[in-house]
Amino acid sequence: MASDDMAESEGARVLDSAFREALAHFASGVTIVAADSPSGPVGFTATGFTSVSLLPPLILVCIDKDASCHDAVIAADHFGVSILDVTQSSIALQFARSGIDRFSGVLIHEGGGGRAPLIRGAIAHLECRKRARYVEGDHTILVGEVLYAAAGSGRPLLHFDRRFGAFEFLS
Numbered sequence: 001m002a003s004d005d006m007a008e009s010e011g012a013r014v015l016d017s018a019f020r021e022a023l024a025h026f027a028s029g030v031t032i033v034a035a036d037s038p039s040g041p042v043g044f045t046a047t048g049f050t051s052v053s054l055l056p057p058l059i060l061v062c063i064d065k066d067a068s069c070h071d072a073v074i075a076a077d078h079f080g081v082s083i084l085d086v087t088q089s090s091i092a093l094q095f096a097r098s099g100i101d102r103f104s105g106v107l108i109h110e111g112g113g114g115r116a117p118l119i120r121g122a123i124a125h126l127e128c129r130k131r132a133r134y135v136e137g138d139h140t141i142l143v144g145e146v147l148y149a150a151a152g153s154g155r156p157l158l159h160f161d162r163r164f165g166a167f168e169f170l171s
């Protein structure tokens with residue numbers, strides 16, 4: 001019995017590291033998810049973002065239930081998603097850092113509908129109305145209905161193998 005337990009927990013550990021490693025090999029864009037709260041703007045760096053539906057226009061973001069801004073983001077009626085430019089890795093790091101004012105020195109985009117903070121200089125912006133949320137494992141999946149979307153020029157910041165990088169078109 002004891003050895004079965006050990007084998008099981010060893011298996012779980014192996015799966016955990018293989019799972020994390022596999023996820024690290026999924027290259028993704030990098031976003032800042034942000035919302036207004038009674039105590040000021042809140043936000044965090046997120047790669048857990050994806051489109052869900054075109055009609056109606058829906059996206060989702062995944063938020064760690066233990067994240068310091070989880071409750072404030074979930075409580076907000078609206079949230080913004082800024083898809084970062086390749087020049088904005090320092091903003092990605094700042095919005096992932098604990099215990100600091102993440103908005104310090106960060107310029108807010110003045111366009112859009114003013115429903116949620118958007119990061120100036122991002123290559124695309126989305127403003128969303130909170131539509132649904134689902135708790136799955138240690139994250140909350142927040143589904144937003146897109147009320148405003150805009151895309152500019154520029155190249156995206158990418159995240160792959162726990163590092164930031166740049167996108168390059170194949171010839």
Ligand SMILES: Cc1cc2nc3c(=O)[nH]c(=O)nc-3n(C[C@H](O)[C@H](O)[C@H](O)COP(=O)(O)O)c2cc1C
Binds near residue numbers: 045062092096
């Ligand atoms: C590249 C990158 C991607 C991240 N993606 C997510 C994500 O999709 N969801 C999430 O909840 N946290 C994500 N995080 C972590 C948060 O940005 C943040 O560090 C975390 O919420 C811890 O904040 P806290 O210490 O204030 O609780 C990511 C961090 C980095 C650097």
